[in-house]
Amino acid sequence: xxxxxxxxxxxxxxxxxxxxxxxxxxxxxxxxxxxxxxxxxxxxxxxxxxxxxxxxxxxxxxxxxxxxxxxxxxxxxxxxxxxxxxxxxxxxxxxxxxxxxxxxxxxxxxxxxxxxxxxxxxxxxxxxxxxxxxxxxxxxxxxxxxxxxxxxxxxxxxxxxxxxxxxxxxxxxxxxxxxxxxxxxxxxxxxxxxxxxxxxxxxxxxxxxxxxxxxxxxxxxxxxxxxxxxxxxxxxxxxxxxxxxxxxxxxxxxxxxxxxxxxxxxxxxxxxxxxxxxxxxxxxxxxxxxxxxxxxxxxxxxxxxxxxxxxxxxxxxxxxxxxxxxxxxxxxxxxxxxxxxxxxxxxxxxxxxxxxxxxxxxxxxxxxxxxxxxxxxxxxxxxxxxxxxxxxxxxxxxxxxxxxxxxxxxxxxxxxxxxxxxxxxxxxxxxxxxxxxxxxxxxxxxxxxxxxxxxxxxxxxxxxxxxxxxxxxxxxxxxxxxxxxxxxxxxxxxxxxxxxxxxxxxxxxxxxxxxxxxxxxxxxxxxxxxxxxxxxxxxxxxxxxxxxxxxxxxx
Ligand code: PEP
Ligand code: MG
Numbered sequence: 312x313x314x315x316x317x318x319x320x321x322x323x324x325x326x327x328x329x330x331x332x333x334x335x336x337x338x339x340x341x342x343x344x345x346x347x348x349x350x351x352x353x354x355x356x357x358x359x360x361x362x363x364x365x366x367x368x369x370x371x372x373x374x375x376x377x378x379x380x381x382x383x384x385x386x387x388x389x390x391x392x393x394x395x396x397x398x399x400x401x402x403x404x405x406x407x408x409x410x411x412x413x414x415x416x417x418x419x420x421x422x423x424x425x426x427x428x429x430x431x432x433x434x435x436x437x438x439x440x441x442x443x444x445x446x447x448x449x450x451x452x453x454x455x456x457x458x459x460x461x462x463x464x465x466x467x468x469x470x471x472x473x474x475x476x477x478x479x480x481x482x483x484x485x486x487x488x489x490x491x492x493x494x495x496x497x498x499x500x501x502x503x504x505x506x507x508x509x510x511x512x513x514x515x516x517x518x519x520x521x522x523x524x525x526x527x528x529x530x531x532x533x534x535x536x537x538x539x540x541x542x543x544x545x546x547x548x549x550x551x552x553x554x555x556x557x558x559x560x561x562x563x564x565x566x567x568x569x570x571x572x573x574x575x576x577x578x579x580x581x582x583x584x585x586x587x588x589x590x591x592x593x594x595x596x597x598x599x600x601x602x603x604x605x606x607x608x609x610x611x612x613x614x615x616x617x618x619x620x621x622x623x624x625x626x627x628x629x630x631x632x633x634x635x636x637x638x639x640x641x642x643x644x645x646x647x648x649x650x651x652x653x654x655x656x657x658x659x660x661x662x663x664x665x666x667x668x669x670x671x672x673x674x675x676x677x678x679x680x681x682x683x684x685x686x687x688x689x690x691x692x693x694x695x696x697x698x699x700x701x702x703x704x705x706x707x708x709x710x711x712x713x714x715x716x717x718x719x720x721x722x723x724x725x726x727x728x729x730x731x732x733x734x735x736x737x738x739x740x741x742x743x744x745x746x747x748x749x750x751x752x753x754x755x756x757x758x759x760x761x762x763x764x765x766x767x768x769x770x771x772x773x774x775x776x777x778x779x780x781x782x783x784x785x786x787x788x789x790x791x792x793x794x795x796x797x798x799x800x801x802x803x804x805x806x807x808x809x810x811x812x813x814x815x816x817x818x819x820x821x822x823x824x825x826x827x828x829x830x831x832x833x834x835x836x837x838x839x840x841x842x843x844x845x846x847x848x849x850x851x852x853x854x855x856x857x858x859x860x861x862x863x864x865x866x
Contacts (some may be wrong), residue, residue: 602819666701
């Protein structure tokens with residue numbers, strides 16, 4: 312192994328590169344649970360003290376909203392409304408009426424609502440940070456302490472935090488905050504939304520962030536979700552310079568996906584539901600390359616009916632009327648267990664009953680899903696491409712193709728298991744397209760858990776063995792004259808996207824936030840450069856060498 316600087320990985324949210332020293336927010340106020348019992352006669356006044364503190368906090372948020380714009384203003388306004396939430400205030404007031412002091416009541420009511428929000432899950436769970444921030448502001452106000460927040464640094468810095476309150480994020484100055492990474496938070500959290508508006512490179516759900524001390528120099532790449540700790544200075548400066556050029560190009564890119572000499576390579580979006588598909592529309596994505604249907608049902612105890620499923624799928628088809636939509640059938644199991652898909656207890660779920668294997672374990676589930684997809688297709692007048700996850704044998708692909716064709720839809724399979732890549736030519740005798748899932752393909756090729764931050768360098772899609780299997784699959788597509796796409800994270804890496812195109816991949820599907828960066832990079836190079844880069848990486852010994860070889864050619 313080469314002696315590389317440590318690299319952390321998270322979910323990329325806002326593309327862009329930042330290089331500088333780490334700062335961390337000041338610790339939040341200590342939350343003590345000691346309660347003073349307020350005598351009966353003083354409870355009215357204590358309740359009024361709580362109300363006054365809430366009003367001050369809400370007014371401050373409102374006035375900040377007035378001075379902000381776009382998403383930041385909306386978020387601040389929404390938080391002001393949350394601070395005045397009747398149910399939360401009533402819960403706190405009830406506690407004060409029973410003798411709690413205002414601070415303890417604020418903490419108790421917040422705990423109660425955090426539990427409720429977390430149970431509801433999804434977007435509501437992402438509001439937990441907002442509520443905790445409001446709690447801390449109210450507590451500071453009750454104690455006569457200064458308002459909690461982030462002190463902006465004199466030296467431009469990279470901000471690392473567990474999570475940020477929206478009010479804090481909204482106050483960030485892009486000139487002084489070069490990048491932002493959080494341990495918690497999702498891609499749709501308010502932190503992410505505001506960072507996107509401010510144009511601050513941002514990564515959320517980053518593993519291992521706590522180990523990076525303030526003052527450490529880091530290179531953060533919001534396009535790939537990577538943070539390099541103590542990077543080589545010259546390499547980091549070069550990355551920042553490249554980012555400047557890229558940003559200018561990304562801003563100017565209008566699509567559709569093609570190399571500079573006009574070879575089309577479709578750039579598509581990965582989505583997980585109707586709202587994700589609608590959110591992807593303003594990007595230049597030409598369609599949906601991966602609709603992860605299982606993500607619609609993670610919170611369900613029972614299988615959604617065919618008509619419920621059809622409604623959900625139709626939303627995505629509607630969002631991309633007349634465009635290409637590739638729907639993946641349920642990839643249940645392993646890291647995405649579905650309660651209704653009857654997984655047996657397994658010692659090693661990643662190698663167990665998951666993906667297409669669930670069709671045999673839970674009879675009828677695939678048939679009903681395909682009926683729902685066909686119904687949604689008919690209702691919306693679309694012709695979706697439908698693919699199965701985790702195909703390992705030619706027989707699985709053939710059986711799946713029959714089921715899809717019998718419903719007049721276009722069948723394909725994902726290439727995520729090395730056996731499928733090795734037999735790509737034989738799979739293509741049965742299906743109309745392949746889509747390479749580089750996340751799982753890397754996991755299974757390298758025998759390294761894709762969720763393990765410690766093994767992240769092994770599950771890097773630039774691993775030569777992974778690239779060799781991708782190249783083999785793409786070549787099978789070229790030989791058969793059938794489309795082969797990539798829909799794993801590799802497609803979101805603009806440099807690697809060019810290499811994939813050079814291998815013969817016909818479409819690249821990535822997170823909506825990465826679409827413009829991928830398209831712009833592709834538009835800056837010729838197909839011959841892409842082919843030369845694909846050839847050059849084929850003899851690299853490790854990901855570092857592969858990246859360097861590609862970068863030398865794709866200038
Ligand atoms: C993949 O494995 O690359 C893929 C796209 O599927 P998922 O990430 O949903 O497993
Ligand atoms: Mg997969």
